[in-house]
Amino acid sequence: MKIPTFKDIESAHERIRPYIHRTPVLTCSTINGMTGAELYFKCENFQKGGAFKARGATNAVFSLTGEKAKRGVATHSSGNHAAALSLTAKKRGIKAYVAMPRTAPEMKKRIVAGYGAEIRFCEPTVESREETCRNIIEETGATLIPSYNDFYIISGHGTVARELLDQAGDLDVMLTCVGGGGLLSGISIWAKHAKPGIRIIGGCPENADNSYRSFVTGKLQPPVPPNTIADGLLMPLGDLTFKIIRQYADEIVTVTEEEIIKAMQLIWERMKIIIEPSSAVAMAAVTKKRKELKNKKIGVILSGGNVDLKRLPF
Amino acid sequence: MKIPTFKDIESAHERIRPYIHRTPVLTCSTINGMTGAELYFKCENFQKGGAFKARGATNAVFSLTGEKAKRGVATHSSGNHAAALSLTAKKRGIKAYVAMPRTAPEMKKRIVAGYGAEIRFCEPTVESREETCRNIIEETGATLIPSYNDFYIISGHGTVARELLDQAGDLDVMLTCVGGGGLLSGISIWAKHAKPGIRIIGGCPENADNSYRSFVTGKLQPPVPPNTIADGLLMPLGDLTFKIIRQYADEIVTVTEEEIIKAMQLIWERMKIIIEPSSAVAMAAVTKKRKELKNKKIGVILSGGNVDLKRLPF
Numbered sequence: 208m209k210i211p212t213f214k215d216i217e218s219a220h221e222r223i224r225p226y227i228h229r230t231p232v233l234t235c236s237t238i239n240g241m242t243g244a245e246l247y248f249k250c251e252n253f254q255k256g257g258a259f260k261a262r263g264a265t266n267a268v269f270s271l272t273g274e275k276a277k278r279g280v281a282t283h284s285s286g287n288h289a290a291a292l293s294l295t296a297k298k299r300g301i302k303a304y305v306a307m308p309r310t311a312p313e314m315k316k317r318i319v320a321g322y323g324a325e326i327r328f329c330e331p332t333v334e335s336r337e338e339t340c341r342n343i344i345e346e347t348g349a350t351l352i353p354s355y356n357d358f359y360i361i362s363g364h365g366t367v368a369r370e371l372l373d374q375a376g377d378l379d380v381m382l383t384c385v386g387g388g389g390l391l392s393g394i395s396i397w398a399k400h401a402k403p404g405i406r407i408i409g410g411c412p413e414n415a416d417n418s419y420r421s422f423v424t425g426k427l428q429p430p431v432p433p434n435t436i437a438d439g440l441l442m443p444l445g446d447l448t449f450k451i452i453r454q455y456a457d458e459i460v461t462v463t464e465e466e467i468i469k470a471m472q473l474i475w476e477r478m479k480i481i482i483e484p485s486s487a488v489a490m491a492a493v494t495k496k497r498k499e500l501k502n503k504k505i506g507v508i509l510s511g512g513n514v515d516l517k518r519l520p521f
Numbered sequence: 522m523k524i525p526t527f528k529d530i531e532s533a534h535e536r537i538r539p540y541i542h543r544t545p546v547l548t549c550s551t552i553n554g555m556t557g558a559e560l561y562f563k564c565e566n567f568q569k570g571g572a573f574k575a576r577g578a579t580n581a582v583f584s585l586t587g588e589k590a591k592r593g594v595a596t597h598s599s600g601n602h603a604a605a606l607s608l609t610a611k612k613r614g615i616k617a618y619v620a621m622p623r624t625a626p627e628m629k630k631r632i633v634a635g636y637g638a639e640i641r642f643c644e645p646t647v648e649s650r651e652e653t654c655r656n657i658i659e660e661t662g663a664t665l666i667p668s669y670n671d672f673y674i675i676s677g678h679g680t681v682a683r684e685l686l687d688q689a690g691d692l693d694v695m696l697t698c699v700g701g702g703g704l705l706s707g708i709s710i711w712a713k714h715a716k717p718g719i720r721i722i723g724g725c726p727e728n729a730d731n732s733y734r735s736f737v738t739g740k741l742q743p744p745v746p747p748n749t750i751a752d753g754l755l756m757p758l759g760d761l762t763f764k765i766i767r768q769y770a771d772e773i774v775t776v777t778e779e780e781i782i783k784a785m786q787l788i789w790e791r792m793k794i795i796i797e798p799s800s801a802v803a804m805a806a807v808t809k810k811r812k813e814l815k816n817k818k819i820g821v822i823l824s825g826g827n828v829d830l831k832r833l834p835f
Binding site: 475 | 567
């Protein structure tokens with residue numbers, strides 16, 4: 208179980224740069240005024256496929272040998288990783304197979320299909336996803352590209368922090384949402400390398416708090432069925448992401464569903480950008496820790512923008 | 522009735538630059554693929570106050586003498602101009618009075634009030650707005666800042682085209698929505714000065730087509746009560762904007778409500794940015810003229826992003 212280093216993130220960045228967006232960093236004077244801090248929003252909602260997931264998927268797919276690649280890639284995902292993998296496979300000219308829960312948002316299904324992947328629907332449980340995915344691989348010989356608990360995926364995601372520090376300059380704090388922990392792992396490794404004094408905070412829904420419970424107890428906790436609007440954060444930490452987060456992250460904060468929705472509405476209304484509920488978890492965590500974060504220079508990663516416009520919470 | 526020249530737009534730009542955003546220009550490969558053209562979206566939805574209106578208002582307010590300014594400014598507006606004027610007045614440290622239709626979106630009312638303006642509600646008719654505004658001016662001695670049919674407003678709005686041509690390089694076509702015509706007037710003057718061969722197209726709702734009827738008949742037509750979701754385009758052309766548009770614009774295209782909503786959803790879903798229906802009119806016009814615009818390099822102005830999230834059309 209090898210932990211990526213900053214050099215792996217550098218290599219990943221070189222590898223993926225031709226295929227991904229260097230997403231913009233936006234600021235909002237109204238939100239700065241409300242929080243008393245200086246916030247720099249890294250807009251991965253504008254990333255290819257609508258989420259940061261393109262970074263890890265691109266790194267994983269373009270790291271495969273030609274021989275392996277030609278049999279295709281497979282994954283199980285609630286959506287964003289699936290979209291990213293499908294898009295990346297298309298770019299490499301190979302086939303992508305996706306096991307996707309029937310309950311995934313329509314928007315995400317449409318996007319994955321639009322990128323030309325073959326979708327096989329399963330039940331919304333980890334067991335059903337994994338089984339469906341195993342069947343695909345047996346049939347086709349495709350390579351499994353996990354959605355987060357993976358060396359290449361984490362290395363790819365770490366590139367978000369590299370760009371953010373480059374774009375926003377010195378930051379006191381970097382903050383992102385955490386579900387399976389791939390993004391938080393990657394950005395922690397890079398940020399603590401580039402700026403050892405930086406504080407790394409993960410935000411998670413109270414109703415999907417596997418990462419929080421694992422972090423504070425120091426032991427990877429068994430998952431409890433999540434029940435949150437933040438549909439990108441339904442997965443529990445993996446053994447690799449848990450290890451990295453324990454080593455590099457400073458804190459995990461939980462937020463309520465109401466806080467998530469409020470943060471989402473704030474960003475939609477004030478910044479005029481579309482973020483999905485998972486992204487709002489990071490903003491909700493900033494609001495919750497307002498007092499402590501006052502006058503700090505904070506990088507907030509907006510992880511994605513794939514929302515079903517027919518099912519908005521406000 | 523003096524028509525601004527490119528020099529007035531240059532002066533306006535110098536005057537307003539410290540107070541406004543140089544908004545980004547975004548592109549979207551999916552939408553380029555769908556239209557077969559190269560689109561450059563000028564994101565005035567990210568402008569201060571959420572719309573391009575900040576440009577004209579800032580130019581008008583900061584052109585006032587100290588003596589005049591200190592008695593405040595007044596306007597009647599369906600929302601975006603009012604927000605812009607309130608924000609600008611606050612920056613100059615003077616009072617803003619706004620006559621606003623009771624039926625304006627809640628979001629727009631909240632924003633105007635949030636910027637510290639004094640709102641007086643009126644009926645949603647031109648007569649009631651104008652009367653309420655006259656009363657305010659008699660009482661307070663405030664200066665009327667019209668929302669579009671005005672030399673300073675048009676000069677300020679023209680700066681959008683200056684930035685867009687600077688950011689996107691050579692364009693074959695520039696396209697924006699048209700209601701009262703302040704934005705279309707301003708950008709036409711600049712664009713035809715900077716690139717005489719450029720084609721200037723205005724998009725308007727079929728259900729609020731005063732500009733279209735006036736343009737094609739060559740005579741300023743009496744307004745017909747508008748009935749469109751594009752609530753920023755409810756006003757008819759003014760005598761000044763009509764004169765400018767006749768002189769500088771090449772075409773006005775009408776689009777249906779359905780086309781507007783479809784274009785709005787496309788931009789929300791694919792570009793992950795929030796635009797109001799008026800902005801979508803410009804995109805709908807691109808879609809409508811797809812065949813003619815194929816392979817062209819097109820600047821599309823997204824005029825604003827103030828949407829009531831509780832009243833979305835999809």
